[in-house]
Amino acid sequence: MPVLAKVTTMVKAIIVEQSEDRNVTAGVQEIDETRLPDDGEVDIAVEYSTINYKDGLCLNGLAGLVRSFPHVPGVDFAGEVLSSRDDRFKAGDKVIMSGFRSGENRWGGYATRANGRADWLVPVPDGMTTRETQALGTAGFTAMQSILRLEENGMTPEGGEVLVTGAGGGVGSIATVLLARRGYQVAAVTGRAEIADYLTGLGASRIVGRDEMLDDPGKPMESSTWGGCIDCAGGQILARALKQMKSGAAIASLGNAAGSSMEASIVPFLLRGVSILGIDSVPVPVAKRKEIWAALAAEMPRDVLESLTEEIGLADVIPYGQKILDGKVRGRIVVDVNR
Numbered sequence: 001m002p003v004l005a006k007v008t009t010m011v012k013a014i015i016v017e018q019s020e021d022r023n024v025t026a027g028v029q030e031i032d033e034t035r036l037p038d039d040g041e042v043d044i045a046v047e048y049s050t051i052n053y054k055d056g057l058c059l060n061g062l063a064g065l066v067r068s069f070p071h072v073p074g075v076d077f078a079g080e081v082l083s084s085r086d087d088r089f090k091a092g093d094k095v096i097m098s099g100f101r102s103g104e105n106r107w108g109g110y111a112t113r114a115n116g117r118a119d120w121l122v123p124v125p126d127g128m129t130t131r132e133t134q135a136l137g138t139a140g141f142t143a144m145q146s147i148l149r150l151e152e153n154g155m156t157p158e159g160g161e162v163l164v165t166g167a168g169g170g171v172g173s174i175a176t177v178l179l180a181r182r183g184y185q186v187a188a189v190t191g192r193a194e195i196a197d198y199l200t201g202l203g204a205s206r207i208v209g210r211d212e213m214l215d216d217p218g219k220p221m222e223s224s225t226w227g228g229c230i231d232c233a234g235g236q237i238l239a240r241a242l243k244q245m246k247s248g249a250a251i252a253s254l255g256n257a258a259g260s261s262m263e264a265s266i267v268p269f270l271l272r273g274v275s276i277l278g279i280d281s282v283p284v285p286v287a288k289r290k291e292i293w294a295a296l297a298a299e300m301p302r303d304v305l306e307s308l309t310e311e312i313g314l315a316d317v318i319p320y321g322q323k324i325l326d327g328k329v330r331g332r333i334v335v336d337v338n339r
């Protein structure tokens with residue numbers, strides 16, 4: 001009897017490698033499927049992924065996020081289950097993977113195949129496509145997570161305008177749309193005057209220049225203006241917003257595009273009861289993830305989502321990883337990993 005060789009599937013993936021002199025490079029390679037991690041219960045044919053700021057860091061070996069090479073980045077992905085060793089999933093199910101440091105300390109979604117843990121996967125909500133989940137991605141997820149957290153803290157449309165910083169980016173753009181749909185007046189902070197029409201098209205009722213936010217008169221408090229704030233910027237922009245919050249209002253602090261530290265007055269905490277709520281999308285348990293995805297499925301208008309989304313192929317991820325680090329991406333990028 002002739003011995004038949006076992007046929008293995010080849011997987012197309014972006015592999016990030018580190019040379020002996022610690023130089024990090026990324027490229028598209030065809031690899032044997034046996035190289036994929038197999039410590040999860042679910043094997044997935046990836047359909048779409050996306051690019052987050054964190055992916056730009058992982059693609060370039062920055063901020064110490066990736067510790068082990070070779071590595072496949074891609075914090076977010078969605079696709080179809082090929083096989084599952086866990087009863088919660090079966091072949092043919094459409095699933096979303098995000099958070100839990102997938103794509104950072106475990107191989108992620110920039111590949112045509114991936115392996116996931118059943119405890120981390122969320123079914124694609126009814127009425128949503130895998131492509132739409134990735135057009136939203138962690139950015140959309142974090143925008144909705146922030147809004148829900150602020151509303152739990154008492155934010156209402158009647159409580160005053162909501163400031164969104166880094167409004168032209170992924171989280172900021174989607175937060176602007178979702179807040180406007182919930183009846184909020186949105187003041188969008190941007191460093192790019194040329195995207196003002198784009199932001200008003202998403203629902204912003206006023207545009208605030210980034211320079212205006214940074215031109216701080218230095219008082220411990222200013223006139224109380226914002227009923228809430230979704231802060232993608234951090235740094236001195238967060239310190240300035242703090243002084244302008246209304247009594248009892250809160251800031252959802254989720255990003256550090258402008259910096260990770262700030263010099264700030266604590267007077268707004270003492271005299272206005274202002275709060276800063278920390279937002280971390282990474283460890284959110286699956287039950288809460290399902291709630292957030294259900295809210296996104298119900299509220300995000302698909303035509304608006306499409307209008308703020310650009311689609312690219314797998315090889316394009318590498319230049320776009322640099323573009324997002326340079327603050328040159330507007331809205332959201334969806335990656336067709338099979339293109």
Ligand SMILES: NC(=O)c1ccc[n+]([C@@H]2O[C@H](COP(=O)([O-])OP(=O)(O)OC[C@H]3O[C@@H](n4cnc5c(N)ncnc54)[C@H](OP(=O)(O)O)[C@@H]3O)[C@@H](O)[C@H]2O)c1
Nearest residue numbers: 166167168169170171190191255256257258279280281327
């Ligand atoms: N906590 C979490 O779980 C979580 C989840 C997702 C993202 N994040 C973080 O949230 C931030 C936003 O994420 P994203 O996906 O929306 O990123 P993004 O698409 O790159 O958008 C960031 C936006 O911030 C603004 N910006 C850039 N450089 C700036 C600077 N020096 N000063 C002030 N504003 C600046 C730009 O908007 P304009 O051009 O309009 O000013 C840019 O479009 C990032 O820091 C990201 O790492 C955190």
